[in-house]
Amino acid sequence: MEVTINNIRKEFDKFAALNDVSLKIASGELIALLGPSGSGKTTLLRLIAGLDYPTAGQVFFGTEDASHSSVQERNVGFVFQHYALFRHMTVAQNIGFGLKIRPSATRPPKAEIRKRVSDLLDMVQLSGLENRYPNQLSGGQRQRVALARAMAIEPRILLLDEPFGALDAKVRKELRRWLREFHDRTGHTTVFVTHDQEEALELADRVVVMSQGKIEQVGSADDVYDRPQSPFVFSFIGESSHLPVDVRDGTVLFQGEPIGVSEGTNTVGDLFFRPEDVELTDDPHALFGKVTACRRLAGTRIAEIDIANNGHAPFHVEVEVPLHAPIELGSEARFRPTRWKIFPGQK
Amino acid sequence: MSDNRRTFRSPADEGFFTKLALVALSLVFLAFFLFMPLVSVFVHAFADGWDAYYEALIEPDAWAAIQLTLTVAVIAVPLNLVFGLCAAWAIAKFEFKGKAFLITLIDLPFSISPVISGLVYVLLFGTGSLLGPWLKSHGVEILFAVPGIVLATIFVTFPFVARELIPLMQDQGTGDEEAALSLGASGWQTFWYVTLPNVKWGLLYGVLLCNARAMGEFGAVSVVSGRIRGLTNTMPLHVEILYNEYNMVAAFAVASLLALLALVTLALKTLLELRFGAGAAGGRH
Numbered sequence: 001m002e003v004t005i006n007n008i009r010k011e012f013d014k015f016a017a018l019n020d021v022s023l024k025i026a027s028g029e030l031i032a033l034l035g036p037s038g039s040g041k042t043t044l045l046r047l048i049a050g051l052d053y054p055t056a057g058q059v060f061f062g063t064e065d066a067s068h069s070s071v072q073e074r075n076v077g078f079v080f081q082h083y084a085l086f087r088h089m090t091v092a093q094n095i096g097f098g099l100k101i102r103p104s105a106t107r108p109p110k111a112e113i114r115k116r117v118s119d120l121l122d123m124v125q126l127s128g129l130e131n132r133y134p135n136q137l138s139g140g141q142r143q144r145v146a147l148a149r150a151m152a153i154e155p156r157i158l159l160l161d162e163p164f165g166a167l168d169a170k171v172r173k174e175l176r177r178w179l180r181e182f183h184d185r186t187g188h189t190t191v192f193v194t195h196d197q198e199e200a201l202e203l204a205d206r207v208v209v210m211s212q213g214k215i216e217q218v219g220s221a222d223d224v225y226d227r228p229q230s231p232f233v234f235s236f237i238g239e240s241s242h243l244p245v246d247v248r249d250g251t252v253l254f255q256g257e258p259i260g261v262s263e264g265t266n267t268v269g270d271l272f273f274r275p276e277d278v279e280l281t282d283d284p285h286a287l288f289g290k291v292t293a294c295r296r297l298a299g300t301r302i303a304e305i306d307i308a309n310n311g312h313a314p315f316h317v318e319v320e321v322p323l324h325a326p327i328e329l330g331s332e333a334r335f336r337p338t339r340w341k342i343f344p345g346q347k
Numbered sequence: 348m349s350d351n352r353r354t355f356r357s358p359a360d361e362g363f364f365t366k367l368a369l370v371a372l373s374l375v376f377l378a379f380f381l382f383m384p385l386v387s388v389f390v391h392a393f394a395d396g397w398d399a400y401y402e403a404l405i406e407p408d409a410w411a412a413i414q415l416t417l418t419v420a421v422i423a424v425p426l427n428l429v430f431g432l433c434a435a436w437a438i439a440k441f442e443f444k445g446k447a448f449l450i451t452l453i454d455l456p457f458s459i460s461p462v463i464s465g466l467v468y469v470l471l472f473g474t475g476s477l478l479g480p481w482l483k484s485h486g487v488e489i490l491f492a493v494p495g496i497v498l499a500t501i502f503v504t505f506p507f508v509a510r511e512l513i514p515l516m517q518d519q520g521t522g523d524e525e526a527a528l529s530l531g532a533s534g535w536q537t538f539w540y541v542t543l544p545n546v547k548w549g550l551l552y553g554v555l556l557c558n559a560r561a562m563g564e565f566g567a568v569s570v571v572s573g574r575i576r577g578l579t580n581t582m583p584l585h586v587e588i589l590y591n592e593y594n595m596v597a598a599f600a601v602a603s604l605l606a607l608l609a610l611v612t613l614a615l616k617t618l619l620e621l622r623f624g625a626g627a628a629g630g631r632h
Contacts, residue, residue: 051525072531084526088544098530101540153530 001061001156001189002027003048008057010043010213017043018054019213025157025191030183032200033193035210036236041193042161044210048191049159050074061156077150077188079160083142085134091145092117092130098153120148123182140171151186160192164199176203197237201225209233231343234272241317243287243307245271245342252342255310260285260336269344273337275302275320280327281336288334289317291327303327305335388606391599403600411577412585412601418493419581420561423500427557431508432550436542438509439516440524453509456502464502465570468495491573496581499567504560511553515546552619559612563605 003025010018018040025031033041046052048059050071058067066074085094093100096117099108108116121127124144134142143163150158163179164172180203183190194200200207201221209216209224209232216236217229228234235242246253246268252261254271260283261271289307303321306314319335321327361369393400403409434453438446456464472479472489482489489495523545527537543550565583572579574588582605589598 049529051529071525071528072533075531076529078526078529080522080526082522084522086523086526086541086544097527097532097540101527101530101532101536149526149530 003157003189003191004058004060005044005048006058006060008044008047008054008059010040010047010052011055016213018047021057021213021215023208023215023218025189027189028187030180030190030203030205031192032204032207033191033210034195034197034200034207036195038212039210040213041195041208041210045159045161045191045193048157049076049078051078075153075156077147077153077155077158079143079146079150079158079163081162081165083134083146085142085145085149087134090131090133091121091126091137094134094145095120095149095152097149116152120152123151124148138171139167140175143167143175147182151188155188157189157191160190162194163192164194164196172199179203201237209236211236228272228341231270231272234341234343239275239318240272241275241319242270242272243315243317245269247342254287258285259287261340263342267342267344269342271337271340271342273340275318276300277337277339278319278335279338280319280321280325281334283334283336286334286336287317288332289314291329291331291333294327294329299323301325301327303333305333385606388599389603391595392603394599395596399596400600400603403597404604406597408577408580409585409589409597409601412580412582413604415493415496415580416562416582419497419500420558422497423504423561424554424558426501427504427508427561428550428554430505431512431553431557434509435512435516438513439519440521450513453506456504457506461503461564461566462570465499465567467502468499468567468571490571491575491579493579495571496568496579499571500561500564503564503567504557507557507560508550508553511549511556512546515549516542519545548619548622552616555612555616555619559609562608 003023005021005023005025008018008021009016021040021044023044033044035041043052047054050066050069050073054067058065060066061074086097089097092114096113099113099116102108117130118127121130124147126141126144126148129137129141134145137145147160147163164175167175176199192204201224204221206218206220207224208218211232217224217233219227224233224237228237231242234240243254245259246256247263247266249266250262250264251258252263252271253259260281287307289305291303292306293304295302295304297320301321301323303319305317305319307317309315319333321333327333404413434449437443438450469490470476472482472495474480479490487494489498523541524537527541528534532540562581563583564581565587568581569584569587572581572584574580574584576585576588580588582601586598586602586605589601
């Protein structure tokens, strides 16, 4: 099911949690809403589900305007952050709930509900646990029961709020891969909310990066990591450092001095670069500073460098260096970004 | 090494004599102020033997008082169950203006003297009021009749169910309800299959306390009842009348019945707490 969100605005007591958000989700797509807390990602998910109503704007399911449909009418599968399993019902009763409460005209016969529940249990690999209660399950198992329960009603889309938030690191990785396979097998349009960029980049077809109630960028993992379109996306996704620069006559100047980097248009702004897109150099036209710390990171090292700032607090940057590079604490290092982006107007 | 061989003691623990003193003090206090009076009620009740005890209870006025007390509880408790559930639901699950005021209002019966609670109804339905004469001319007696007693009891026992449910429902939030709604359940189905089972132990606990108070209420009821023997006397009022007449055996016989009710309530409450406590600990995720 294709979902279109048009100019959505949501206010809570005059505070705009979402401000003019538009998004098109293709049928069968797996989309991540990524952002820090307070960015409006969960609000957007709840608006799609019909658990909240927008102050302005529309939500379309296919060509149907669902903006004023209730959550029941929208027929969406929603997996809550803390699963919200019914604690007094067994696993099987939880999964069958959405079918059991249907009006008699559309309710499947008991035998069929039982069959559907057992099929779903198979699908989420929990066969044999149907008579357990939620508090007898591990976190990962509860998560999968919640997913099976949401799938039981044959939803038009599947919405997951921080699906792995409450799990430990190992289970989280397993479930992440499992969810990807699950999605590929069922082909449901799926939207999930996360604050974990690794999760979003690894799992989603497209990532929607959000900040302060606005969408900053929508794109594939490569897009948002390699071609960030705003300073927020550059600093939120992956590691990065930034320095205030002037661009004059095609040359980038830092503190009035050329640093061996050129740029097309004249501007005043912030130079962003990632630790891995830096080379060490002897060139006098380069950035230089004092190495204040050195950390081992898997196959490389990260050097933390302080660049003097005329008596003000120094600029702090992080640079990836080869394991055997002659970098020592307290020594001076010269380096130059090999890939960068300048966002104008930031000071 | 030998220096380190002191037995380990938790920093929050106290020495043996401190513990002994605290426990002994509590026990002595409880024995003197709670247990002995309770025992003495039963001792006095059975002072003239079983037969006298039985006689005192089936005496027509005493029997009428027992029946009236049960009638009042049967009306007041279910009503307060519904009111309390509504109030707790509104407070825990919705945001609205005047919520803080409503919470304070629910506590009102706890904070004012029961005598005042009774007087409120005298002012409202008495001969000098607007409502009283009008109702009387239509054949409805409120004061010095069963309806007045029921009203006063409802007023006094209102907070028990609501007070018990509000923290429980607030703690549970609306997550389960949203889950049920998203699965297609109607509001009523959500309440019946999800909300109510989630609070059932707390609700039962609140109802028990409410019932105990409904049967035992003295102050408010004594103001509105008029104390007509065999007609508007509840058990607590009847006990007082018998006592004032120096009819000790009969007074204590009826009192022992009330005390027994209290004991049964306490036992049920303890039983529920065991269930409820275990459920609360294991049921949260």
